[in-house]
Amino acid sequence: MGAGLADVTLNLLEGFKLNCIVFAVTLLCSLPLGLGLAFCSMSKYRAVRAVSKTFVWIVRGTPLLLQIIVVFYVPSLVFNVSSLGRPDAAIVAFVINYTAYFSEVYRGGIESISKGQYEAGQVLGMTKGQVFFKVILLQVVKRIMPPMSNEIITLVKDTALMRVIANKEIIMFAQEYISGQGLIWPLFYSGVFYLAFCGGLTLLFGAVERRLSYFRA
Amino acid sequence: MAILEAKNIHKRFGGTEVLKGVSFSLDRGKSLAMIGSSGSGKTTLLRCLNFLEKPDEGVIKVNGETLFDAADPSTHTESDVRRKRLHFGLVFQQFNLFPQYTALGNVTLAPELLAKDDPSYGSDKARILARIRDEAKDILAQVGLSEKMDSYPHQLSGGQQQRVAIARALAMKPDILCFDEPTSALDPELSGEVLAAIRRLSERNITMVIATHEMGFAREVASQVIFLSDGAILESGPPEQVLSNPQTERLRSFLNAVL
Numbered sequence: 001m002g003a004g005l006a007d008v009t010l011n012l013l014e015g016f017k018l019n020c021i022v023f024a025v026t027l028l029c030s031l032p033l034g035l036g037l038a039f040c041s042m043s044k045y046r047a048v049r050a051v052s053k054t055f056v057w058i059v060r061g062t063p064l065l066l067q068i069i070v071v072f073y074v075p076s077l078v079f080n081v082s083s084l085g086r087p088d089a090a091i092v093a094f095v096i097n098y099t100a101y102f103s104e105v106y107r108g109g110i111e112s113i114s115k116g117q118y119e120a121g122q123v124l125g126m127t128k129g130q131v132f133f134k135v136i137l138l139q140v141v142k143r144i145m146p147p148m149s150n151e152i153i154t155l156v157k158d159t160a161l162m163r164v165i166a167n168k169e170i171i172m173f174a175q176e177y178i179s180g181q182g183l184i185w186p187l188f189y190s191g192v193f194y195l196a197f198c199g200g201l202t203l204l205f206g207a208v209e210r211r212l213s214y215f216r217a
Numbered sequence: 218m219a220i221l222e223a224k225n226i227h228k229r230f231g232g233t234e235v236l237k238g239v240s241f242s243l244d245r246g247k248s249l250a251m252i253g254s255s256g257s258g259k260t261t262l263l264r265c266l267n268f269l270e271k272p273d274e275g276v277i278k279v280n281g282e283t284l285f286d287a288a289d290p291s292t293h294t295e296s297d298v299r300r301k302r303l304h305f306g307l308v309f310q311q312f313n314l315f316p317q318y319t320a321l322g323n324v325t326l327a328p329e330l331l332a333k334d335d336p337s338y339g340s341d342k343a344r345i346l347a348r349i350r351d352e353a354k355d356i357l358a359q360v361g362l363s364e365k366m367d368s369y370p371h372q373l374s375g376g377q378q379q380r381v382a383i384a385r386a387l388a389m390k391p392d393i394l395c396f397d398e399p400t401s402a403l404d405p406e407l408s409g410e411v412l413a414a415i416r417r418l419s420e421r422n423i424t425m426v427i428a429t430h431e432m433g434f435a436r437e438v439a440s441q442v443i444f445l446s447d448g449a450i451l452e453s454g455p456p457e458q459v460l461s462n463p464q465t466e467r468l469r470s471f472l473n474a475v476l
Contacts, residue, residue: 120313123267124327124389125303134326138317215317216371 003177008186015173016193018087019159022169026094026155033095034102041107052103059100065161068093072165090162094155101151109144110136113217139217142209149205153198160194218281220245220424221266221393226275227287228261228448235261236272237448243393243441246422250429250439250456254471258448259428260310263395266426267307268298279304279392303331306386306394310401312378314370320381321366324353324388331389349388356384360414376407380414387418394418396427432476436460444468 040052059067072089075081084092113136121131163172174190177183219242228236236258243249251259264270266277268285271293277285284301286292314323328349332338338345357366360380370378379399386394396415400408412434419425419438429435435442436456443453446467452459463469 114311114313116309116311116313117315119269119307120309120315121327122269123302123305123307124385125299126327126330127299130330134330135315142317215369217316 003181003183003186008177008189012170012173012186012190012193015168015170015190016197018162018167018169019156019193020197022087022091022094022159022162023156025091026098027152029095030098030102033099035106037099037103038106038110041103042110056100056103059097060104064093064097064158065164067097068161068164071096086165086167087162089165090167094158094162097158098151098155102148105144105147105151106140108147109140112143113139138212142212142215142217145205145209145212149201152205153201156198156201157194218245219243219278220280221426222276222278223262223266224276224278226262226265226277227273228258228265228270229273235448236265238274239445239448239450241441241443241450241453243424243426245424247440248419248425248427248438249441249443250427250435251443251445252429252432252435252471253445254474257445259445260397261448262445263307263397263426263428266393266395267305268302269307303389304392306389306391308379308382308386308394308396308399310398312370312375312382312402314378314381314385316370319367319369320357320362320373320377320384321350321353323370323381324357324385325349327385328353328388353384353388356387357381359387359417360384361410374407375403376410379403379411383411383414383418387423393424393426396425396429398428398430400429400431430475432460432472444471446471 037052037055040048041056043049043052068090071093072083072086076083083089117135117139118131121135122128126134159169160171163169166172170190170193171187174187177186221243223242224240226236226239227234239258239262241249251262253259261270265272265275272285272287274287275285276283276287283289283292284304315326318326329346332345332349335345354363354366357363360383362377362380362384365373365377365381368377370381373381379402383399399415400411403411408431412431415425415427416434416438425438427435427439439456441453442456442459443450444459444463445451451465452463452468459468460472463472
Protein backbone atom coordinates (compact mmCIF):
# COMPACT_ATOMS: atom_id res chain seq x y z
CA MET A 1 0.00 0.00 0.00
CA GLY A 2 1.43 3.36 -1.02
CA ALA A 3 1.50 6.25 1.42
CA GLY A 4 1.33 9.22 -0.94
CA LEU A 5 -1.33 11.87 -0.25
CA ALA A 6 -3.42 10.72 -3.22
CA ASP A 7 -3.34 7.08 -2.19
CA VAL A 8 -4.16 7.85 1.43
CA THR A 9 -6.98 10.14 0.37
CA LEU A 10 -8.53 7.48 -1.84
CA ASN A 11 -8.11 4.87 0.83
CA LEU A 12 -9.63 7.03 3.57
CA LEU A 13 -12.50 8.01 1.25
CA GLU A 14 -13.23 4.31 0.95
CA GLY A 15 -13.65 4.22 4.73
CA PHE A 16 -15.57 7.49 4.85
CA LYS A 17 -18.13 6.00 2.52
CA LEU A 18 -19.43 3.90 5.41
CA ASN A 19 -19.64 6.96 7.65
CA CYS A 20 -21.70 8.71 4.98
CA ILE A 21 -24.04 5.75 4.51
CA VAL A 22 -24.66 5.40 8.24
CA PHE A 23 -25.19 9.16 8.48
CA ALA A 24 -27.69 9.21 5.62
CA VAL A 25 -29.68 6.15 6.72
CA THR A 26 -29.83 7.40 10.30
CA LEU A 27 -31.19 10.78 9.17
CA LEU A 28 -33.68 9.19 6.80
CA CYS A 29 -35.09 7.00 9.59
CA SER A 30 -34.69 9.21 12.66
CA LEU A 31 -36.15 12.43 11.29
CA PRO A 32 -39.66 10.94 10.76
CA LEU A 33 -39.41 8.53 13.72
CA GLY A 34 -38.39 11.40 15.98
CA LEU A 35 -41.50 13.33 14.96
CA GLY A 36 -43.65 10.31 15.80
CA LEU A 37 -41.94 9.93 19.18
CA ALA A 38 -42.42 13.66 19.86
CA PHE A 39 -46.18 13.18 19.38
CA CYS A 40 -46.05 10.24 21.81
CA SER A 41 -44.29 12.44 24.38
CA MET A 42 -47.12 14.97 24.02
CA SER A 43 -49.92 12.37 23.91
CA LYS A 44 -53.04 12.95 25.96
CA TYR A 45 -52.66 9.38 27.25
CA ARG A 46 -50.50 9.21 30.31
CA ALA A 47 -49.26 5.67 29.57
CA VAL A 48 -48.03 6.64 26.10
CA ARG A 49 -46.25 9.68 27.53
CA ALA A 50 -44.67 7.54 30.24
CA VAL A 51 -43.34 4.99 27.75
CA SER A 52 -41.83 7.55 25.41
CA LYS A 53 -40.36 9.64 28.20
CA THR A 54 -38.75 6.54 29.70
CA PHE A 55 -37.34 5.62 26.30
CA VAL A 56 -35.87 9.10 25.90
CA TRP A 57 -34.47 8.98 29.42
CA ILE A 58 -32.71 5.65 28.84
CA VAL A 59 -31.33 6.61 25.44
CA ARG A 60 -30.12 10.02 26.50
CA GLY A 61 -28.89 8.72 29.83
CA THR A 62 -26.47 6.12 28.50
CA PRO A 63 -23.41 6.49 26.27
CA LEU A 64 -23.99 5.98 22.55
CA LEU A 65 -20.80 3.89 22.55
CA LEU A 66 -22.43 1.47 24.97
CA GLN A 67 -25.67 1.41 22.97
CA ILE A 68 -23.79 0.32 19.85
CA ILE A 69 -22.19 -2.53 21.78
CA VAL A 70 -25.52 -3.56 23.29
CA VAL A 71 -27.30 -3.62 19.93
CA PHE A 72 -24.53 -5.72 18.42
CA TYR A 73 -24.01 -8.26 21.21
CA VAL A 74 -27.20 -8.52 23.24
CA PRO A 75 -29.43 -10.26 20.65
CA SER A 76 -27.04 -13.22 20.34
CA LEU A 77 -25.82 -13.35 23.94
CA VAL A 78 -29.13 -12.93 25.71
CA PHE A 79 -31.83 -13.94 23.26
CA ASN A 80 -29.84 -16.45 21.27
CA VAL A 81 -30.82 -15.00 17.90
CA SER A 82 -28.23 -14.27 15.26
CA SER A 83 -26.75 -10.82 15.59
CA LEU A 84 -27.05 -8.11 13.00
CA GLY A 85 -24.21 -7.37 10.64
CA ARG A 86 -21.73 -4.88 12.03
CA PRO A 87 -22.82 -1.89 9.94
CA ASP A 88 -26.50 -2.77 10.46
CA ALA A 89 -26.06 -2.95 14.23
CA ALA A 90 -24.40 0.46 14.18
CA ILE A 91 -27.23 1.91 12.09
CA VAL A 92 -29.88 0.50 14.43
CA ALA A 93 -28.10 1.98 17.44
CA PHE A 94 -27.74 5.38 15.75
CA VAL A 95 -31.39 5.40 14.69
CA ILE A 96 -32.54 4.61 18.25
CA ASN A 97 -30.24 7.25 19.73
CA TYR A 98 -31.01 10.04 17.29
CA THR A 99 -34.75 9.35 17.27
CA ALA A 100 -34.72 10.17 20.99
CA TYR A 101 -32.71 13.37 20.55
CA PHE A 102 -34.66 14.55 17.51
CA SER A 103 -37.96 13.92 19.29
CA GLU A 104 -36.96 16.36 22.00
CA VAL A 105 -35.98 18.98 19.44
CA TYR A 106 -39.33 18.54 17.67
CA ARG A 107 -41.22 18.66 20.96
CA GLY A 108 -39.55 21.92 21.91
CA GLY A 109 -40.46 23.40 18.53
CA ILE A 110 -44.04 22.20 18.51
CA GLU A 111 -44.71 23.35 22.06
CA SER A 112 -43.32 26.80 21.26
CA ILE A 113 -46.07 27.48 18.68
CA SER A 114 -48.88 29.49 20.24
CA LYS A 115 -52.24 27.86 20.87
CA GLY A 116 -53.77 30.66 18.80
CA GLN A 117 -52.32 29.18 15.60
CA TYR A 118 -54.13 25.88 16.19
CA GLU A 119 -57.35 27.64 17.16
CA ALA A 120 -57.25 29.93 14.14
CA GLY A 121 -57.02 26.86 11.90
CA GLN A 122 -59.76 25.04 13.80
CA VAL A 123 -62.30 27.85 13.64
CA LEU A 124 -61.71 27.99 9.89
CA GLY A 125 -62.94 24.40 9.71
CA MET A 126 -59.57 22.74 9.14
CA THR A 127 -59.00 19.20 10.38
CA LYS A 128 -56.30 18.58 12.98
CA GLY A 129 -54.08 17.09 10.29
CA GLN A 130 -54.55 20.09 8.02
CA VAL A 131 -53.75 22.48 10.85
CA PHE A 132 -50.56 20.59 11.61
CA PHE A 133 -49.27 20.11 8.08
CA LYS A 134 -50.48 23.38 6.52
CA VAL A 135 -50.00 25.78 9.43
CA ILE A 136 -47.82 24.44 12.22
CA LEU A 137 -45.13 22.30 10.60
CA LEU A 138 -43.27 24.93 8.60
CA GLN A 139 -43.18 27.25 11.61
CA VAL A 140 -41.76 24.38 13.66
CA VAL A 141 -39.14 23.63 11.00
CA LYS A 142 -38.05 27.25 10.98
CA ARG A 143 -37.76 27.37 14.77
CA ILE A 144 -35.89 24.09 15.16
CA MET A 145 -33.33 24.67 12.40
CA PRO A 146 -30.57 25.85 14.80
CA PRO A 147 -30.87 23.00 17.36
CA MET A 148 -31.49 20.46 14.59
CA SER A 149 -28.35 21.62 12.75
CA ASN A 150 -26.41 21.03 15.96
CA GLU A 151 -27.71 17.49 16.36
CA ILE A 152 -27.08 16.60 12.73
CA ILE A 153 -23.52 17.88 12.84
CA THR A 154 -22.96 15.88 16.02
CA LEU A 155 -24.24 12.81 14.18
CA VAL A 156 -21.55 13.21 11.51
CA LYS A 157 -18.85 12.95 14.15
CA ASP A 158 -20.63 10.28 16.17
CA THR A 159 -20.37 7.91 13.21
CA ALA A 160 -16.73 7.46 14.30
CA LEU A 161 -18.03 5.52 17.32
CA MET A 162 -19.08 2.55 15.22
CA ARG A 163 -15.54 1.29 15.09
CA VAL A 164 -16.12 -0.04 18.63
CA ILE A 165 -17.75 -3.04 16.97
CA ALA A 166 -15.04 -3.21 14.32
CA ASN A 167 -16.79 -1.38 11.52
CA LYS A 168 -14.40 -0.36 8.77
CA GLU A 169 -14.99 3.35 8.96
CA ILE A 170 -12.52 6.10 8.17
CA ILE A 171 -10.60 6.22 11.46
CA MET A 172 -10.09 2.47 11.38
CA PHE A 173 -8.64 2.79 7.87
CA ALA A 174 -6.39 5.57 9.13
CA GLN A 175 -5.16 3.53 12.07
CA GLU A 176 -4.06 0.74 9.81
CA TYR A 177 -1.31 3.10 8.61
CA ILE A 178 0.05 3.20 12.16
CA SER A 179 0.18 -0.55 12.64
CA GLY A 180 1.10 -1.34 9.03
CA GLN A 181 3.60 1.40 8.14
CA GLY A 182 4.24 3.39 11.28
CA LEU A 183 2.59 6.45 9.78
CA ILE A 184 0.47 8.60 12.07
CA TRP A 185 -0.41 11.53 9.79
CA PRO A 186 -3.25 9.72 7.99
CA LEU A 187 -5.05 9.52 11.35
CA PHE A 188 -4.84 13.28 11.81
CA TYR A 189 -5.68 13.76 8.15
CA SER A 190 -8.95 11.83 8.63
CA GLY A 191 -10.22 14.83 10.60
CA VAL A 192 -10.19 16.85 7.39
CA PHE A 193 -12.90 14.64 5.94
CA TYR A 194 -15.19 15.28 8.90
CA LEU A 195 -14.38 18.97 8.77
CA ALA A 196 -15.20 19.22 5.06
CA PHE A 197 -18.43 17.27 5.47
CA CYS A 198 -19.58 19.43 8.38
CA GLY A 199 -18.58 22.54 6.47
CA GLY A 200 -20.84 21.48 3.61
CA LEU A 201 -23.70 20.81 6.03
CA THR A 202 -23.22 24.21 7.66
CA LEU A 203 -23.57 25.88 4.27
CA LEU A 204 -26.66 23.80 3.56
CA PHE A 205 -28.31 24.69 6.88
CA GLY A 206 -27.50 28.34 6.28
CA ALA A 207 -29.20 28.14 2.89
CA VAL A 208 -32.30 26.50 4.40
CA GLU A 209 -32.50 29.17 7.10
CA ARG A 210 -32.28 31.85 4.41
CA ARG A 211 -35.00 30.12 2.41
CA LEU A 212 -37.23 30.30 5.49
CA SER A 213 -36.41 33.91 6.31
CA TYR A 214 -39.31 35.26 4.23
CA PHE A 215 -41.61 34.93 7.23
CA ARG A 216 -41.32 35.42 10.97
CA ALA A 217 -42.45 32.76 13.37
CA MET B 218 -86.41 35.25 13.12
CA ALA B 219 -83.51 34.49 15.41
CA ILE B 220 -80.47 33.21 13.53
CA LEU B 221 -78.66 32.45 16.78
CA GLU B 222 -80.05 31.22 20.05
CA ALA B 223 -77.93 30.44 23.07
CA LYS B 224 -79.76 29.04 26.06
CA ASN B 225 -78.54 28.68 29.60
CA ILE B 226 -74.83 28.28 28.76
CA HIS B 227 -72.76 27.13 31.72
CA LYS B 228 -69.01 26.62 31.66
CA ARG B 229 -66.76 25.59 34.51
CA PHE B 230 -62.97 25.45 34.56
CA GLY B 231 -62.06 23.22 37.47
CA GLY B 232 -63.94 24.65 40.43
CA THR B 233 -64.54 28.08 38.88
CA GLU B 234 -67.80 28.69 37.10
CA VAL B 235 -66.97 31.16 34.33
CA LEU B 236 -70.40 31.19 32.68
CA LYS B 237 -73.43 30.87 34.93
CA GLY B 238 -76.36 30.35 32.62
CA VAL B 239 -76.10 32.83 29.77
CA SER B 240 -79.00 33.08 27.32
CA PHE B 241 -79.50 35.40 24.40
CA SER B 242 -80.76 35.39 20.86
CA LEU B 243 -79.82 37.40 17.83
CA ASP B 244 -81.73 38.18 14.65
CA ARG B 245 -80.24 37.76 11.19
CA GLY B 246 -78.33 40.79 10.00
CA LYS B 247 -78.10 42.32 13.48
CA SER B 248 -75.11 42.89 15.68
CA LEU B 249 -74.76 42.11 19.33
CA ALA B 250 -72.14 43.82 21.47
CA MET B 251 -70.87 42.13 24.61
CA ILE B 252 -69.41 44.42 27.21
CA GLY B 253 -68.01 43.71 30.64
CA SER B 254 -64.71 43.76 32.47
CA SER B 255 -61.91 41.27 31.86
CA GLY B 256 -62.80 37.94 33.37
CA SER B 257 -66.54 38.53 33.04
CA GLY B 258 -66.85 35.60 30.59
CA LYS B 259 -67.01 37.38 27.21
CA THR B 260 -64.14 35.44 25.66
CA THR B 261 -65.33 32.11 27.08
CA LEU B 262 -68.80 32.69 25.63
CA LEU B 263 -67.35 33.39 22.17
CA ARG B 264 -65.13 30.31 22.46
CA CYS B 265 -68.17 28.20 23.33
CA LEU B 266 -69.99 29.47 20.24
CA ASN B 267 -66.98 28.50 18.10
CA PHE B 268 -66.62 25.07 19.72
CA LEU B 269 -63.23 25.89 21.16
CA GLU B 270 -64.75 25.16 24.56
CA LYS B 271 -67.52 22.71 25.33
CA PRO B 272 -70.25 24.14 27.57
CA ASP B 273 -71.14 22.05 30.61
CA GLU B 274 -74.78 22.92 30.20
CA GLY B 275 -76.87 24.67 27.61
CA VAL B 276 -78.05 24.67 24.02
CA ILE B 277 -76.75 26.47 20.93
CA LYS B 278 -79.05 26.77 17.92
CA VAL B 279 -78.37 28.34 14.55
CA ASN B 280 -81.24 28.83 12.09
CA GLY B 281 -83.33 26.63 14.35
CA GLU B 282 -80.89 23.71 14.08
CA THR B 283 -79.54 22.50 17.41
CA LEU B 284 -75.77 22.52 16.97
CA PHE B 285 -75.01 21.75 20.56
CA ASP B 286 -77.04 20.43 23.44
CA ALA B 287 -75.14 19.54 26.60
CA ALA B 288 -77.86 17.03 27.48
CA ASP B 289 -77.63 15.27 24.11
CA PRO B 290 -74.26 13.54 23.59
CA SER B 291 -75.06 12.88 19.92
CA THR B 292 -74.43 16.61 19.31
CA HIS B 293 -70.90 16.37 20.75
CA THR B 294 -69.23 14.14 18.17
CA GLU B 295 -65.84 15.39 17.06
CA SER B 296 -66.52 14.64 13.41
CA ASP B 297 -69.47 17.02 13.32
CA VAL B 298 -67.69 19.86 15.06
CA ARG B 299 -65.77 20.83 11.95
CA ARG B 300 -68.97 21.25 9.93
CA LYS B 301 -70.76 23.07 12.76
CA ARG B 302 -67.91 25.48 13.23
CA LEU B 303 -68.46 26.78 9.72
CA HIS B 304 -71.64 28.49 10.93
CA PHE B 305 -69.38 30.75 12.95
CA GLY B 306 -66.32 32.83 12.23
CA LEU B 307 -64.01 34.14 14.92
CA VAL B 308 -61.64 37.10 14.81
CA PHE B 309 -59.13 36.89 17.63
CA GLN B 310 -57.75 39.66 19.78
CA GLN B 311 -54.21 38.60 18.79
CA PHE B 312 -55.05 38.21 15.04
CA ASN B 313 -53.40 34.74 14.86
CA LEU B 314 -52.55 35.10 11.20
CA PHE B 315 -50.50 32.30 9.66
CA PRO B 316 -47.03 33.86 9.36
CA GLN B 317 -45.80 31.78 6.42
CA TYR B 318 -48.67 32.80 4.13
CA THR B 319 -49.25 36.13 2.42
CA ALA B 320 -52.37 38.12 3.20
CA LEU B 321 -54.02 36.47 0.19
CA GLY B 322 -52.72 33.04 1.23
CA ASN B 323 -54.19 33.48 4.71
CA VAL B 324 -57.59 34.15 3.16
CA THR B 325 -57.52 31.35 0.57
CA LEU B 326 -55.99 28.55 2.68
CA ALA B 327 -59.09 27.29 4.47
CA PRO B 328 -61.48 27.63 1.48
CA GLU B 329 -58.96 25.72 -0.67
CA LEU B 330 -58.73 22.91 1.88
CA LEU B 331 -62.49 22.80 2.24
CA ALA B 332 -62.95 22.66 -1.55
CA LYS B 333 -61.09 19.34 -1.56
CA ASP B 334 -64.19 17.79 0.05
CA ASP B 335 -66.19 18.85 -3.00
CA PRO B 336 -66.83 15.79 -5.23
CA SER B 337 -66.19 17.85 -8.37
CA TYR B 338 -62.81 19.05 -7.06
CA GLY B 339 -60.81 16.47 -8.99
CA SER B 340 -62.26 17.34 -12.38
CA ASP B 341 -62.69 21.04 -11.81
CA LYS B 342 -59.70 21.95 -9.67
CA ALA B 343 -58.34 24.88 -11.66
CA ARG B 344 -61.69 26.62 -11.94
CA ILE B 345 -62.52 26.13 -8.26
CA LEU B 346 -59.15 27.46 -7.14
CA ALA B 347 -59.43 30.46 -9.44
CA ARG B 348 -62.87 31.25 -8.05
CA ILE B 349 -61.56 31.03 -4.45
CA ARG B 350 -58.71 33.38 -5.35
CA ASP B 351 -61.00 35.90 -6.98
CA GLU B 352 -63.36 35.88 -4.03
CA ALA B 353 -60.47 36.32 -1.62
CA LYS B 354 -59.16 39.30 -3.59
CA ASP B 355 -62.64 40.77 -3.49
CA ILE B 356 -62.91 40.37 0.26
CA LEU B 357 -59.45 41.85 0.83
CA ALA B 358 -60.50 44.82 -1.30
CA GLN B 359 -63.57 45.24 0.89
CA VAL B 360 -61.37 45.63 3.97
CA GLY B 361 -59.12 48.04 2.08
CA LEU B 362 -56.14 45.77 1.51
CA SER B 363 -55.94 45.42 -2.28
CA GLU B 364 -52.42 46.83 -2.18
CA LYS B 365 -51.22 44.45 0.52
CA MET B 366 -52.37 41.09 -0.81
CA ASP B 367 -48.85 39.79 -1.37
CA SER B 368 -47.45 41.01 1.94
CA TYR B 369 -46.60 38.64 4.75
CA PRO B 370 -48.12 39.28 8.18
CA HIS B 371 -44.88 40.62 9.67
CA GLN B 372 -44.78 43.26 6.92
CA LEU B 373 -48.21 44.60 7.93
CA SER B 374 -49.25 46.94 10.73
CA GLY B 375 -51.43 45.58 13.52
CA GLY B 376 -54.51 47.19 12.01
CA GLN B 377 -53.77 45.70 8.61
CA GLN B 378 -53.16 42.28 10.16
CA GLN B 379 -56.49 42.42 11.94
CA ARG B 380 -58.23 43.37 8.70
CA VAL B 381 -56.63 40.34 7.02
CA ALA B 382 -57.96 38.24 9.90
CA ILE B 383 -61.44 39.67 9.29
CA ALA B 384 -61.14 38.87 5.57
CA ARG B 385 -59.95 35.36 6.41
CA ALA B 386 -63.03 34.78 8.57
CA LEU B 387 -65.38 36.31 5.97
CA ALA B 388 -64.05 34.04 3.23
CA MET B 389 -65.67 31.06 4.97
CA LYS B 390 -69.06 32.79 4.64
CA PRO B 391 -70.10 32.21 8.24
CA ASP B 392 -73.68 32.82 9.35
CA ILE B 393 -72.41 34.65 12.40
CA LEU B 394 -69.08 36.45 12.67
CA CYS B 395 -67.64 36.74 16.18
CA PHE B 396 -65.04 39.25 17.33
CA ASP B 397 -63.06 38.85 20.54
CA GLU B 398 -61.98 42.37 21.48
CA PRO B 399 -60.70 42.99 17.95
CA THR B 400 -58.95 46.25 18.77
CA SER B 401 -57.59 45.53 22.26
CA ALA B 402 -54.13 44.61 20.95
CA LEU B 403 -53.92 47.73 18.78
CA ASP B 404 -52.71 51.28 19.32
CA PRO B 405 -55.64 53.69 19.44
CA GLU B 406 -54.64 55.18 16.09
CA LEU B 407 -54.83 51.76 14.44
CA SER B 408 -58.12 50.75 16.07
CA GLY B 409 -60.03 53.19 13.91
CA GLU B 410 -59.39 51.40 10.63
CA VAL B 411 -60.44 48.05 12.12
CA LEU B 412 -63.59 49.50 13.64
CA ALA B 413 -64.40 51.13 10.30
CA ALA B 414 -64.07 47.77 8.56
CA ILE B 415 -66.42 46.14 11.08
CA ARG B 416 -68.86 49.04 10.74
CA ARG B 417 -69.00 48.44 6.97
CA LEU B 418 -69.85 44.79 7.64
CA SER B 419 -72.75 45.81 9.84
CA GLU B 420 -73.98 48.10 7.06
CA ARG B 421 -73.99 45.03 4.80
CA ASN B 422 -76.15 43.29 7.42
CA ILE B 423 -73.63 40.66 8.39
CA THR B 424 -74.69 39.06 11.66
CA MET B 425 -72.06 39.73 14.30
CA VAL B 426 -71.30 39.09 17.96
CA ILE B 427 -68.67 41.52 19.17
CA ALA B 428 -66.90 41.54 22.52
CA THR B 429 -65.55 45.05 22.90
CA HIS B 430 -64.38 47.76 25.25
CA GLU B 431 -65.18 50.48 22.71
CA MET B 432 -68.46 51.85 24.02
CA GLY B 433 -68.90 54.45 21.29
CA PHE B 434 -68.47 51.76 18.68
CA ALA B 435 -70.91 49.42 20.46
CA ARG B 436 -73.52 52.17 20.56
CA GLU B 437 -73.10 52.90 16.88
CA VAL B 438 -72.94 49.37 15.45
CA ALA B 439 -74.89 47.11 17.78
CA SER B 440 -78.63 46.68 17.79
CA GLN B 441 -78.37 44.92 21.12
CA VAL B 442 -75.92 45.14 24.00
CA ILE B 443 -75.40 42.64 26.78
CA PHE B 444 -73.46 43.42 29.92
CA LEU B 445 -71.72 40.39 31.38
CA SER B 446 -70.60 40.39 34.97
CA ASP B 447 -69.18 37.35 36.75
CA GLY B 448 -70.41 35.01 34.06
CA ALA B 449 -74.01 36.18 33.93
CA ILE B 450 -75.92 38.74 31.89
CA LEU B 451 -76.68 41.57 34.25
CA GLU B 452 -78.33 43.88 31.73
CA SER B 453 -79.32 43.66 28.10
CA GLY B 454 -81.24 45.68 25.56
CA PRO B 455 -80.78 48.28 22.85
CA PRO B 456 -77.55 50.26 23.23
CA GLU B 457 -79.20 53.56 24.09
CA GLN B 458 -80.97 51.88 27.00
CA VAL B 459 -78.07 49.81 28.35
CA LEU B 460 -75.33 52.37 27.80
CA SER B 461 -77.27 55.55 28.64
CA ASN B 462 -79.60 54.36 31.31
CA PRO B 463 -77.88 51.62 33.34
CA GLN B 464 -80.13 50.00 35.91
CA THR B 465 -77.53 48.37 38.11
CA GLU B 466 -74.76 49.86 40.22
CA ARG B 467 -72.35 47.32 38.72
CA LEU B 468 -72.95 48.55 35.15
CA ARG B 469 -72.86 52.21 36.24
CA SER B 470 -69.43 51.79 37.79
CA PHE B 471 -68.21 49.80 34.76
CA LEU B 472 -69.35 52.51 32.34
CA ASN B 473 -67.78 55.21 34.50
CA ALA B 474 -64.51 53.31 34.47
CA VAL B 475 -64.33 52.78 30.70
CA LEU B 476 -65.74 56.08 29.43
